[in-house]
Amino acid sequence: MAQWARRPDADDHPQEQGASLPGPPWPDPDDGGAGPEGDPAGAGAGRRRGRGRRRDAGTTGGSSFPSRAGREEPPQDPAERARAICLRLLTGTARTRSQLAEALRKREIPDEVADEVLTRFEEVGLIDDEKFADAWVESRHHGRGLARRALARELRTKGVDAAVVDEAVSKLDPEQEERTARELVDRKLRSTRGLDRDKRLRRLAGMLARKGYGEGLALRVVRQALEEEGEDMEEHMWGE
Numbered sequence: 001m002a003q004w005a006r007r008p009d010a011d012d013h014p015q016e017q018g019a020s021l022p023g024p025p026w027p028d029p030d031d032g033g034a035g036p037e038g039d040p041a042g043a044g045a046g047r048r049r050g051r052g053r054r055r056d057a058g059t060t061g062g063s064s065f066p067s068r069a070g071r072e073e074p075p076q077d078p079a080e081r082a083r084a085i086c087l088r089l090l091t092g093t094a095r096t097r098s099q100l101a102e103a104l105r106k107r108e109i110p111d112e113v114a115d116e117v118l119t120r121f122e123e124v125g126l127i128d129d130e131k132f133a134d135a136w137v138e139s140r141h142h143g144r145g146l147a148r149r150a151l152a153r154e155l156r157t158k159g160v161d162a163a164v165v166d167e168a169v170s171k172l173d174p175e176q177e178e179r180t181a182r183e184l185v186d187r188k189l190r191s192t193r194g195l196d197r198d199k200r201l202r203r204l205a206g207m208l209a210r211k212g213y214g215e216g217l218a219l220r221v222v223r224q225a226l227e228e229e230g231e232d233m234e235e236h237m238w239g240e
Contacts (some may be wrong), residue, residue: 082109082117086126094132097122098159129160133168141172145184148172150212181213181221189225197231 085107086100097118104114121127133155140146140154148169155165185204192200201222208218 078109078113079117081107082114085109086117086121090126094135095127096129096132096158096160097127100127102159129164130167132158133160133164134171137168137172141177141180145180145211147177147181147208147212147214149214153212177213178217178221181208181217182225184208184211185221185225189229197226200226200231 082104085104089095089100089103100118100121101114104117105111109117118127136155136158137151140151146154151172152165152169155168156162160168184207188204188207192203195203204222204225205215205218208221209215213221
């Protein structure tokens with residue numbers, strides 16, 4: 001850098017001498033007054049200008065990058081959109097026709113298009129409310145201990161036809177339902193020990209009622225469980 005400490009005169013011909021210039025020999029008005037040794041601030045200003053020019057290049061009329069508006073695709077066919085939505089929702093879990101129809105309405109698929117697509121899905125077996133209801137009863141009874149009344153309520157909220165609901169819950173064996181109720185009570189008994197008899201009764205029977213068991217079945221199962229634990233359960237308490 002020392003060779004540039006003085007201004008070259010007319011007799012100096014650096015280009016002819018093969019000199020390598022690290023930069024222009026005249027001051028750059030934007031470099032913040034960089035000295036002979038090179039001011040980092042001045043160098044940074046030059047880099048900032050370069051970035052600015054690159055950013056501007058993407059926004060000028062002569063840019064080689066097409067605008068987003070010029071690449072917009074035409075709207076997708078409603079039937080294609082409906083099929084894509086249904087397939088995505090059916091991935092990994094079954095859905096009722098009513099659930100899918102509601103999803104298509106929320107996405108503003110015309111009703112006639114939605115009806116056509118859903119009917120086709122039923123024809124090829126991708127939608128089957130009867131199988132859905134049967135599987136729901138089996139899973140929710142064994143997994144959560146729900147009784148027929150609670151299962152029917154859940155299926156109705158999912159838009160399953162009343163006749164299909166009745167058929168599905170009727171397949172649940174009443175004896176199996178009672179066995180499940182007793183298993184639920186047995187698991188809960190320990191947490192009620194130390195409470196008085198009436199409080200235990202209300203807590204256990206209330207637990208069964210929330211799962212859809214009728215009052216008669218709930219009281220009978222709870223009474224049997226408490227009697228086996230040594231509780232004195234008088235018949236007149238139950239209104240039987």
